[in-house]
Amino acid sequence: MLRLNVNGKVRELSDDEASTPLLWVLRDALGLTGTKFGCGVSICGACTVLLDGEPIRSCSMPASAASGRDVTTIEGLASEDGELTPVQQAWIDLDVAQCGYCQTGQIMGATALLQSNPKPSDDEIDAAMAGNICRCGTYLRIRKAIKQAAGNMGESA
Amino acid sequence: MSSSILARGIPSRSPAEGSLARGIPSRSPAEGSRYAAMEAVFDAIAHPAQVPGPGLAKFSRRRFMQATGIAGGGLMLGFVLKAKPAHATPTALQPNAFLRIDADGILLYAKNPEIGQGVKTSLPMIIAEELDAAWDDVVVRQAPIDGAAFGPQFAGGSMSVPMNWDTLRQAGAAARTMLVAAAARRLRVPPAELSTRDSLVVHAASGKRIAYKDLANAAAEFPVPDASALKLKDRRYYRLLGTRVTGVDNDALVRGQPLFGIDQAVPGMKYAVYQKCPAVGGGVSSFNRDAIAKMPGVRDVFALEGNGKFAELLPGIAIVAGSTWAAIRAKRELKVEWSLDQAAKDSWSDSARKAETLRHVPGEKRVADDGDVDAAFADADTTLDAYYAYRFVSHAQLEPQNCTAWWRDGAVELWAPTQTPDSGIKAVAGVLGIDPSKVTVHQTRIGGGFGRRLYNDFMTEAAAISKRYGGPIKLQWTREDDMSHDLFRAGGFHQLRGSLDAEGRVSGWRDRFITFTHGNGRPVSGGDMSRGVFPAGLLPNCRIEQTALEWKTPCGAWRAPGSNVFGFVVQGFLHELAVAAGRDHLEVLLEVLGGPRWMEEGNIRALHTGRAADVVKLAAKKAGWGRKMPEGRGLGLAFYFSHAGHFAEVADVSVDANRKITVHNVTVAADVGPIINLSGAENQVEGSVVDGLSAMLGQSVTFEEGVVQQSNFESYPMLRMPHTPNVDIHFIDSDYPPTGLGEPALPPLAPAVCNAIYAATGERIRTLPISLEGYSV
Ligand code: FES
Ligand code: FES
Numbered sequence: 001m002l003r004l005n006v007n008g009k010v011r012e013l014s015d016d017e018a019s020t021p022l023l024w025v026l027r028d029a030l031g032l033t034g035t036k037f038g039c040g041v042s043i044c045g046a047c048t049v050l051l052d053g054e055p056i057r058s059c060s061m062p063a064s065a066a067s068g069r070d071v072t073t074i075e076g077l078a079s080e081d082g083e084l085t086p087v088q089q090a091w092i093d094l095d096v097a098q099c100g101y102c103q104t105g106q107i108m109g110a111t112a113l114l115q116s117n118p119k120p121s122d123d124e125i126d127a128a129m130a131g132n133i134c135r136c137g138t139y140l141r142i143r144k145a146i147k148q149a150a151g152n153m154g155e156s157a
Numbered sequence: 158m159s160s161s162i163l164a165r166g167i168p169s170r171s172p173a174e175g176s177l178a179r180g181i182p183s184r185s186p187a188e189g190s191r192y193a194a195m196e197a198v199f200d201a202i203a204h205p206a207q208v209p210g211p212g213l214a215k216f217s218r219r220r221f222m223q224a225t226g227i228a229g230g231g232l233m234l235g236f237v238l239k240a241k242p243a244h245a246t247p248t249a250l251q252p253n254a255f256l257r258i259d260a261d262g263i264l265l266y267a268k269n270p271e272i273g274q275g276v277k278t279s280l281p282m283i284i285a286e287e288l289d290a291a292w293d294d295v296v297v298r299q300a301p302i303d304g305a306a307f308g309p310q311f312a313g314g315s316m317s318v319p320m321n322w323d324t325l326r327q328a329g330a331a332a333r334t335m336l337v338a339a340a341a342r343r344l345r346v347p348p349a350e351l352s353t354r355d356s357l358v359v360h361a362a363s364g365k366r367i368a369y370k371d372l373a374n375a376a377a378e379f380p381v382p383d384a385s386a387l388k389l390k391d392r393r394y395y396r397l398l399g400t401r402v403t404g405v406d407n408d409a410l411v412r413g414q415p416l417f418g419i420d421q422a423v424p425g426m427k428y429a430v431y432q433k434c435p436a437v438g439g440g441v442s443s444f445n446r447d448a449i450a451k452m453p454g455v456r457d458v459f460a461l462e463g464n465g466k467f468a469e470l471l472p473g474i475a476i477v478a479g480s481t482w483a484a485i486r487a488k489r490e491l492k493v494e495w496s497l498d499q500a501a502k503d504s505w506s507d508s509a510r511k512a513e514t515l516r517h518v519p520g521e522k523r524v525a526d527d528g529d530v531d532a533a534f535a536d537a538d539t540t541l542d543a544y545y546a547y548r549f550v551s552h553a554q555l556e557p558q559n560c561t562a563w564w565r566d567g568a569v570e571l572w573a574p575t576q577t578p579d580s581g582i583k584a585v586a587g588v589l590g591i592d593p594s595k596v597t598v599h600q601t602r603i604g605g606g607f608g609r610r611l612y613n614d615f616m617t618e619a620a621a622i623s624k625r626y627g628g629p630i631k632l633q634w635t636r637e638d639d640m641s642h643d644l645f646r647a648g649g650f651h652q653l654r655g656s657l658d659a660e661g662r663v664s665g666w667r668d669r670f671i672t673f674t675h676g677n678g679r680p681v682s683g684g685d686m687s688r689g690v691f692p693a694g695l696l697p698n699c700r701i702e703q704t705a706l707e708w709k710t711p712c713g714a715w716r717a718p719g720s721n722v723f724g725f726v727v728q729g730f731l732h733e734l735a736v737a738a739g740r741d742h743l744e745v746l747l748e749v750l751g752g753p754r755w756m757e758e759g760n761i762r763a764l765h766t767g768r769a770a771d772v773v774k775l776a777a778k779k780a781g782w783g784r785k786m787p788e789g790r791g792l793g794l795a796f797y798f799s800h801a802g803h804f805a806e807v808a809d810v811s812v813d814a815n816r817k818i819t820v821h822n823v824t825v826a827a828d829v830g831p832i833i834n835l836s837g838a839e840n841q842v843e844g845s846v847v848d849g850l851s852a853m854l855g856q857s858v859t860f861e862e863g864v865v866q867q868s869n870f871e872s873y874p875m876l877r878m879p880h881t882p883n884v885d886i887h888f889i890d891s892d893y894p895p896t897g898l899g900e901p902a903l904p905p906l907a908p909a910v911c912n913a914i915y916a917a918t919g920e921r922i923r924t925l926p927i928s929l930e931g932y933s934v
Contacts, residue, residue, distance in 0.1 A: 040635060137845070
């Protein structure tokens with residue numbers, strides 16, 4: 001029996017699930033479908049979740065590797081009463097999404113970036129986000145939204 | 158383009174006097190018919206019947222306003238506007254299928270699939286504008302699939318806006334008229350004294366105002382006005398259209414709520430994968446059924462024979478399991494003996510070799526032949542030859558194909574991320590052998606379309622697997638499945654010759670196009686120049702020859718079909734001629750366009766050379782065309798017209814000694830008529846620039862023995878954030894009817910960048926992707 005701490009809730013997994021990539025445990029076993037499948041081989045970033053605050057590719061990590069650590073998915077970003085984070089809010093304000101499929105991974109990546117670097121430069125944003133593909137090409141807006149979120153976080157800090 | 162050209166296509170020559178076809182075995186008609194349904198989907202979208210506009214030869218704003226009543230009152234639209242959905246209730250105002258107002262508020266239905274082109278927001282905005290609803294009061298819901306109530310429901314050809322522009326405005330205006338009538342009765346004033354704004358009817362004289370939701374009941378008692386009697390708003394009074402509105406799903410998206418096809422779940426659902434022959438069309442001889450059946454989590458494993466049609470059901474092996482991972486894991490252990498006699502043997506290198514021979518001889522057909530090209534070449538001061546080529550590409554939308562299907566009691570219900578739910582229903586019914594009325598499709602949000610999801614193979618597979626398994630399943634393709642079984646944008650080859658007269662004007666143009674065919678007497682979708690391609694119709698002497706090589710792997714529509722590659726070829730070669738003439742590219746391009754006129758009499762969705770010249774001049778001006786550039790840096794210009802959108806783009810590009818390029822900026826000038834949602838419009842243009850750059854830089858699908866040689870994003874690269882150029886967008890907010898923006902911004906990008914590379918280095922690129930010539934970012 002494996003225990004997983006996802007968005008602050010403890011979930012118990014079977015042995016078979018323990019060897020399953022975290023992505024599919026989240027999506028199929030826990031019903032947390034906000035985390036997306038894009039490539040399955042760590043190249044697109046669609047499946048990004050936070051493991052103890054660090055962005056990881058959940059398609060390529062067995063669920064057991066997350067044992068005893070905190071997993072945060074897109075569903076766990078907003079507060080209990082539904083208030084959005086500055087990153088999520090910036091994504092709405094700037095109408096970032098086209099199809100929206102990659103945006104979970106982008107938002108998780110941006111959230112991790114701003115936690116470690118609250119005022120990133122353009123180059124730092126580019127470097128941190130280069131692992132996330134947006135097939136629709138919303139990169140300019142993603143960059144802008146990260147800056148807006150950084151500004152808002154700065155003001156509230 | 159000029160319809161006279163189209164009518165003058167020269168019939169195919171016999172093989173004896175023609176040039177190719179020799180040595181290529183002909184296929185039986187049955188073989189060709191395997192593609193028929195698939196290509197019908199493309200035709201319906203590429204050349205739809207209900208496009209507003211034809212007949213308005215000399216367009217003017219005034220005439221358009223007068224004409225809309227007639228156009229809008231046509232049979233199809235009137236029929237649609239009178240139909241109500243099955244769930245209409247007497248306590249709400251529901252004059253048509255598109256909206257519903259009751260005490261709870263205003264509900265608008267988004268009728269067409271949302272693939273990232275923004276129509277779930279922009280189409281309801283059109284209703285809200287005419288309704289005078291405050292956007293904040295509006296709730297948008299995805300419409301059910303119901304052709305009787307909503308008319309055609311598909312996402313393709315950038316047609317969602319133009320095909321619904323009249324209908325949706327009338328839908329909003331009809332409801333507004335009824336609300337005003339109800340308010341007039343309640344306030345005992347003539348309707349003419351009332352105005353509407355922000356979901357309120359206002360009586361200015363008395364200062365009284367009544368909210369729409371409080372009038373809905375009373376309004377429902379009035380007759381629904383005839384579409385031809387409705388007065389639509391003058392654009393000057395628009396409050397919502399043309400502003401920036403954030404997407405209606407954005408809140409749900411940033412919270413990770415289940416919107417997409419892949420997120421759907423139904424009670425008792427199992428997870429399925431489907432393995433087809435890597436060479437398309439191959440059948441299953443045998444496989445290790447027992448070993449797979451014993452793997453953990455596997456519930457069932459079986460082979461399906463297929464119905465023999467491409468983009469419907471091809472033969473393969475289905476695995477049904479308790480989780481997606483259990484199914485994928487089992488699929489990796491499959492050992493299959495394929496029967497390859499029906500399988501594709503396509504080879505890119507073979508085709509390239511054939512084209513190398515064919516380019517030196519006249520083509521099979523002349524699909525355009527204006528003036529006397531041979532005489533123009535003979536009289537020319539200068540002639541120029543160039544050979545352009547581009548590879549196949551894949552759609553690679555980020556959400557891999559998937560579909561949830563539930564077969565029960567002789568009927569099937571599907572949750573499908575499809576661009577064409579209507580044709581999906583027909584395909585599923587055909588494959589299962591049931592009546593289309595037994596097929597229900599729920600529209601989901603779609604993680605990217607680009608034309609791939611016009612074809613519903615994932616729906617028919619899911620339906621067939623659910624039926625055979627006997628319960629609900631979600632079919633999941635892997636990325637590798639997706640890349641090996643796409644309906645690819647075909648590659649192609651163009652041998653060009655152009656001539657200049659003594660004044661340096663382009664006097665002749667010949668494009669010898671070598672394309673592909675599925676052996677059914679027509680070129681593949683997006684590989685046909687016979688409908689007139691720039692500069693046909695614009696030059697006195699212009700010939701387009703077309704020759705098709707046999708190709709079995711199905712090819713389909715890829716964002717701006719045809720245009721996405723023809724733009725690269727013709728706008729690059731025109732620049733070559735300008736350089737050869739020692740003249741400014743901008744000047745030559747404007748000269749070729751000539752004076753302002755419609756290129757197809759009576760069709761306001763045709764190229765208009767005046768609109769074209771306007772965007773070309775605007776892009777040049779905004780980009781600072783003609784300014785001195787530093788060493789190793791240049792500006793490149795290109796124009797293209799597609800999907801009724803006029804686009805000019807100027808790229809600002811640096812190239813270093815290692816052929817590493819930096820695209821600093823792309824200036825885009827566009828005329829697509831009035832802008833619906835400015836935010837969505839800009840997003841489409843930015844995305845098209847990124848997509849165009851991504852495709853031209855390094856995307857290439859090659860085939861050997863019918864098998865795709867690429868498998869995932871490591872071998873099929875996508876542009877990433879660090880290489881994204883700045884995009885500077887200028888819309889000419891003209892009065893022509895609006896067109897969609899999903900596609901027409903893409904075609905000018907590649908030629909603009911390649912022309913800029915020439916300006917920076919003097920090196921001409923005639924091959925896509927440009928990585929084949931050693932360029933990278
Ligand atoms: S799905 Fe994990 S990186 Fe692409
Ligand atoms: S918004 Fe479609 S992939 Fe990013």
